[in-house]
Amino acid sequence: MKTQSWLAAGVFAAVAAASPLATSPAKAQGALVMYCGVQEEWCRAMSTAFEKETGIKVAMTRKSAGEIYAQLKAESANPRGDIWWGGTGDPHLQAAEEGLTQEYESPANKDLNDWAISQWKAAKQRSIGIYAGALGFGFNTQQIKSKGMAEPKCWADLLDPKLKDDVQVADPNSSGTAYNLLATVVQLMGEDKAFAYLKALHKNINQYTKSGAAPAKATSLGETAVGIVFIHDAVVFAVQGDPIKPVAPCEGTGYEIGSMSIVKGARNLDNAKKFYDWALTPAAQGLAGPAKSYQVPSNKNAPVPPQSPKMSEMKLIDYDFVKYGSSAERTRLLAKWDREVKALP
Ligand code: PLP
Missing domain, CATH: 3.40.190.10 (Periplasmic binding protein-like II)
Structure with missing residues (x-):
């Protein structure tokens, strides 16, 4: 057991103003099917802000992490989801191992805390840490x-x-x-x-x-x-x-490394990548606190909500994400x- 000290405090960044795309008809920008694993209020804040920012129409469903994993598995022959955003990292890792999600490298990776990149490496680039x-x-x-x-x-x-x-x-x-x-x-x-x-x-x-x-x-x-x-x-x-x-x-x-993955065979792949890149920005991660979600964000420049529990002061185990996120062990x-x-x- 060891005390983790990787949770650096972020600095406040304002939520970006909607781009000119916000006024474009949503239809022209296509759609995005989002399976959301956090609390409903934060899921809604994310899907609404992304729609405003890009004009892409988001169809969002909130489910628990094990349920989303089971849904991806059931739909694997005919995928209906595009992006799985949020929820604990273990089922994301299991989905990655089983080929239910796909590799992606975002330009935003360079701005993320080490623990988020560890998740990405453990998933062989098929999942990334978005909060802890x-x-x-x-x-x-x-x-x-x-x-x-x-x-x-x-x-x-x-x-x-x-x-x-x-x-x-x-x-x-x-x-x-x-x-x-x-x-x-x-x-x-x-x-x-x-x-x-x-x-x-x-x-x-x-x-x-x-x-x-x-x-x-x-x-x-x-x-x-x-x-x-x-x-x-x-x-x-x-x-x-x-x-x-x-x-x-x-x-x-x-502890958890809340994660995000792109669904293998996503019908709206370009939009899934757009969402993925946007969701890793300080502005998007800054939507958590106002939506009463007090996780620690993965972007080093994202605001850490003042209410977030101080993980660096807790006795945390050295959680073996690779083992406990593996298909066989889970x-x-x-x-x-x-x-x-x-x-x-
Ligand atoms: N609620 C919050 C705020 C979370 O951070 C998480 C996990 O990432 C969950 C819920 C997980 O939900 P569930 O246990 O229903 O999969």
Whole structure:
């Protein structure tokens, strides 16, 4: 385990004004089918700004990372998507290995942080890092107080019997967040202890949701005492004054390199490349904060939202993206989780 220090702070860059193309009829510029893996609000901000900037009409659908991967696989004989923007890097790497996405080298690569380029190299140029964020959990301060518990600080604290049916996390088959948890505890504890941990945790789980961010909202509303999420997803509710406290677990934790890939056989390939280049600019990455998304952007010159959790101050594992994003390992771990954890009463 080591503390990562690669998260340099960016400088503020204003969102670029719409180009003259913005007034061109959208039809004349063609279309772009975008599969979007982050929160709906950020997905909409990106698709709207790109449409304005270029006149290219964007058909955007928001889904969780595991679902987008499964959709690309199902559509591979007759691809319908052009660009997969956002979502955890592991399923992007699996898609790259399986030839569901294609190589591209953007001129913007030179402006990106090393971790974004590591993702690009690991994917053999078929995926690139667009943001980073650390995994953790959020707890509802009122619920924890009413249970007479000390504030949870560690992964181990989530096994407390007082939290029976009061912890929520997504299903790792659909959710990139929850697969990141699975791969994180395997790397942190070793596989046997990690599965023992997940089985014990299962006793406290009230629901495996489809989307990774859903447990943050449920925690902020007091529908569950704890939600295991990316820390920045808990911050969204904390900064608006909800009774939720974000935690970077004491044992250490994993992180994601949120990624972008061009679909193999994209019908609107030129537009996919235009989107790809634009999405790596400081102006496009600067749309995150105003859309209440507090990840760390991959362009060194993009603004880091002031609300972003300080990853350089956390105990982060040296997450092995190549191994845990490989087709064999992701498929094996998900099947094992289905058999040994989800199937439990
Ligand atoms: N929400 C945010 C803010 C994220 O950064 C990510 C991952 O990149 C997700 C959600 C992932 O969503 P899911 O776990 O539903 O795949």
